[in-house]
Amino acid sequence: MKLNDKAELYIWDGASENEACSRTTCLGISAHQDDIELMCWAGILDCFGKKDKWFSAVVTADGAGSPRTGLYADYTNEEMMDVRRLEQKKAAFVGEYSALAMLNYTSSAIKDGANREVVEDYKEILMAMKPEVVFTHNLADKHDTHIGVVTKVIKAIRELDPADRPKKVYGGEVWRSLDWVNDEEKTVFDVTEHQNMAAALVSLFDSQVAGGKRYDLATQGRRLANATYYASHGTDTAEHLMYALDLTPLIEDVDLDIAEYVNRYIDSFKKDVNDRIAKVTK
DSSP: OOOOTTOEEEOTTOOOHHHHHHTOOEEEEESSTTHHHHHOHHHHHHHTTOSSOOEEEEEEEOOTTOOOOGGGTTOOHHHHHHHHHHHHHHHHHHTTOSOEEEEEEOHHHHHOTTOOHHHHHHHHHHHHHOOSEEEEEOTTOSOHHHHHHHHHHHHHHHTSOGGGSOSEEEEEOSSSOOTTSOGGGOEEEEOOTTHHHHHHHHHTOHHHHTTTOOHHHHHHHHHHHHHHHSOTTSOOSOSOEEEEEEOHHHHHOTTSOHHHHHHHHHHHHHHHHHHHHHHHHO
């Protein structure tokens, strides 16, 4: 793959680049280090320990703007970038990812709608790996860098030949939960198995967890809450659930407006709220 000059490819088991790419069946594309482990766990879990399924990851940002306190309070941006890259490699090793591509772009580059470098890197990776499934951020996320990633992922996939596009694209939860999406419109993944592994992967990012953000507890709590509150009139059928928006229609119809698409979910939620109020007040 011909990626930007700052990009780094990590393959933990010593496989060649061609082998690591060709065996990939599921790909996670995130903004920051640890986003993969938060929003792509369903894909990681589906591939873990399998001989015919492999998960690979792409981390787009360099990690320079990470919040920090405690042990990491006095770290420079360059030192924090080194720490976060190492943490992400640890996660790739523990999660047995097929390959990890760290593109090391600045957040400003990712948020720049005119930036073509990020899109071209995504296309290069997608063409080399040809994943069946892609996980990325959802379009209702409240972090601008995350929105920069998902919109560029959609753009990159749309520019591929239809035969080279993934079969499914999902947008997972990070900086906004998806519990507001109507049940019949959610994509729901049962991620009950290997909870020890799920906790371990998030906990590896010590610079964030010990540095002031308890992502380890919050992520477990979110998935547990999803399972408990999913059905109001039934007992739980899973201990942990992960929600996602199905973004596949946006790569099947390249003329479908991105904002219009996510607004369909918002409008549907608004209608459901209004209908329920009307039903008990009329």
